[in-house]
Amino acid sequence: MKAKIILKRFMFFMLALSLLTLILPEVSFAQSNGATVINSYGPPTAANTWEKFTIPLTAATFNVDDVTFQQVMANVQQLRIGTEFHNGYDIGVVDSISIGTRFSSDFNSGLEGWSASGDGTMEWIPSGGVSGGHLQVSDWASGDWHYAATPPEWSGNWSDLIGSSLVFYLKTDQPSYASMIEITSEGSNRLVLSADPSIVPLQGSSNVSVSPSPAATQDMAVSLTSSDTNCITIPSSVTIGSGQPSGQFIASAASGAQTDCSSVITASASNYSEGRLTLRVGYDSGQGGLVSTIGQFPDIVFYALACLGLILVGGVLLGAGIFISRRRNRLRMRNTAFRGGSCLLTLVVIGVLAGLVIGGVSLIAFGFIPGQNIQPASAVSINEILKTGGGGLLLTLLGAFLLNGGIKAIFSRRTIIEDDWGRLREKRGCSAILSGIAQAFFGVLLLVAGLGMIALTLYKQVLPWLGF
Ligand SMILES: [Ca+2]
Numbered sequence: 001m002k003a004k005i006i007l008k009r010f011m012f013f014m015l016a017l018s019l020l021t022l023i024l025p026e027v028s029f030a031q032s033n034g035a036t037v038i039n040s041y042g043p044p045t046a047a048n049t050w051e052k053f054t055i056p057l058t059a060a061t062f063n064v065d066d067v068t069f070q071q072v073m074a075n076v077q078q079l080r081i082g083t084e085f086h087n088g089y090d091i092g093v094v095d096s097i098s099i100g101t102r103f104s105s106d107f108n109s110g111l112e113g114w115s116a117s118g119d120g121t122m123e124w125i126p127s128g129g130v131s132g133g134h135l136q137v138s139d140w141a142s143g144d145w146h147y148a149a150t151p152p153e154w155s156g157n158w159s160d161l162i163g164s165s166l167v168f169y170l171k172t173d174q175p176s177y178a179s180m181i182e183i184t185s186e187g188s189n190r191l192v193l194s195a196d197p198s199i200v201p202l203q204g205s206s207n208v209s210v211s212p213s214p215a216a217t218q219d220m221a222v223s224l225t226s227s228d229t230n231c232i233t234i235p236s237s238v239t240i241g242s243g244q245p246s247g248q249f250i251a252s253a254a255s256g257a258q259t260d261c262s263s264v265i266t267a268s269a270s271n272y273s274e275g276r277l278t279l280r281v282g283y284d285s286g287q288g289g290l291v292s293t294i295g296q297f298p299d300i301v302f303y304a305l306a307c308l309g310l311i312l313v314g315g316v317l318l319g320a321g322i323f324i325s326r327r328r329n330r331l332r333m334r335n336t337a338f339r340g341g342s343c344l345l346t347l348v349v350i351g352v353l354a355g356l357v358i359g360g361v362s363l364i365a366f367g368f369i370p371g372q373n374i375q376p377a378s379a380v381s382i383n384e385i386l387k388t389g390g391g392g393l394l395l396t397l398l399g400a401f402l403l404n405g406g407i408k409a410i411f412s413r414r415t416i417i418e419d420d421w422g423r424l425r426e427k428r429g430c431s432a433i434l435s436g437i438a439q440a441f442f443g444v445l446l447l448v449a450g451l452g453m454i455a456l457t458l459y460k461q462v463l464p465w466l467g468f
């Protein structure tokens with residue numbers, strides 16, 4: 001009898017509980033000021049390949065009833081395109097986004113108000129898109145997913161867009177799993193960062209604006225950080241006056257900043273989610289003339305040209321050496337023992353190369369070549385000095401011996417070579433001169449590399465160590 005009563009009470013309790021779970025979601029839906037609809041999409045079929053996605057803006061696509069979808073579309077706060085497709089570090093890039101015929105972004109001149117959301121940081125990339133520029137979102141911290149979020153100005157009534165499509169091109173380096181498109185009518189307090197110019201000029205600065213969405217109703221303090229102050233420096237905070245649409249601050253390339261370094265600028269304020277923007281230092285913005293021409297060459301091209309110049313100088317010196325040796329040795333060629341010419345020419349070549357290489361590195365170190373500089377090492381280490389300086393010295397010595405041997409072979413038209421079986425053989429005449437030239441060429445290459453390493457060690461490590 002007693003057991004029957006307990007069972008009855010238990011059933012009543014369970015009924016109440018299930019009624020409650022049915023009602024609760026309705027209650028919470030009524031309390032929150034909107035809803036979020038989600039569509040799963042992707043991943044792209046191949047890594048690092050642009051793929052076009054077309055997402056119909058319909059209740060069916062987002063797997064909700066018509067009423068819910070209409071409610072969300074009538075008051076869109078933001079649309080987020082998921083750019084994360086992998087558990088570890090991954091990068092998503094997006095280009096040519098359109099929503100119906102009402103909104104579109106081609107990112108050919110900047111981020112156009114788009115911002116990173118979740119744990120991403122956004123960067124504007126000026127080329128390599130489906131056409132021209134595009135946006136890039138990369139993992140900044142672990143935890144949340146990362147997204148590209150629509151500009152706050154796009155918020156509003158999207159009812160006319162029901163039935164049209166969201167179209168965009170996307171590429172990821174790690175297509176491991178699906179991501180999502182999310183449309184929400186819930187308020188999202190966020191800080192949107194934008195920079196003008198989008199790439200900070202070397203030795204220059206960009207104007208950065210931070211826009212709170214929604215706008216602040218009272219004076220608002222925004223804290224700012226730069227993830228790499230050796231690259232980009234910013235003030236520690238900016239205050240946005242009440243009712244102001246945005247606050248402005250200057251992001252400057254640090255004095256020793258290298259071309260192509262980047263830093264993540266983070267803006268945070270209470271009750272707003274963090275805004276993040278990756279800023280990169282570009283080439284010199286100098287107006288016309290030599291400065292901008294040199295500045296636009298990537299470093300590798302500049303160094304390749306410098307090396308080519310040095311090799312040409314070496315070649316001319318060798319040619320002169322051959323010419324002189326032919327005249328001088330014409331008479332004493334026949335019965336000369338294998339001892340070659342003097343090492344005077346070798347010393348002259350080493351001297352000229354040392355002058356050119358160390359002089360060139362010094363010009364860069366003292367800032368005479370625009371767009372190029374040598375940064376002193378952040379921490380001087382004896383280990384590093386011994387490694388690069390000693391390595392440079394070894395290469396220089398090896399180069400000197402090779403060069404000397406090569407020049408001697410050219411002078412005497414004789415050289416001793418070792419064949420594949422380890423037998424020593426003497427080469428004479430033209431073939432001796434040819435192998436001499438090859439030997440001297442490699443000698444010059446090693447000398448240039450060795451002297452360059454010594455000079456760089458001097459400017460990067462030894463001088464800062466001595467306190468200059
Ligand atoms: Ca990831």
Ligand SMILES: [Ca+2]
Pocket residue numbers: 095096106107108129130131132133134
């Ligand atoms: Ca584009």
